[in-house]
Amino acid sequence: MVEVSGPDGVMMVFRPWTVSGKLRGEDYRRVSSSWTDETNANYCTAVAELVEAIKVAFPARVDTSRIGNCCQTREESVQDYYDQLYETFNKHSGLEEPDDRGDQPGTWECHLRS
Known part of the structure; x- marks a missing residue:
């Protein structure tokens, strides 16, 4: 129990968010x-x-609106747009980029290209 100020003066509250005794190591x-x-x-x-x-x-949270809002501007090169899309997709898709990309596209590749 911890003393905190309340609407009618000091009150005691239980702090379940205290990490004391919760961390194993x-x-x-x-x-x-x-x-x-x-x-x-x-x-x-x-x-x-x-x-x-x-x-x-x-x-990981998926935020497809951020990915959908990633658009190429007229002044932007294809490579610059791809770099921007790649970074946005990896940050907001909730998917992990595979270490090895084979001949058959996986979930990550299919979502990136669409």
């Missing part, structure tokens, strides 16, 4: 300057779990 510290050092194993695990929790809590 809160006592881990980096031991060595090398990320791959075995002494950093607990720290690396805690960081990986934190990253995964952030990805789950804040999933």
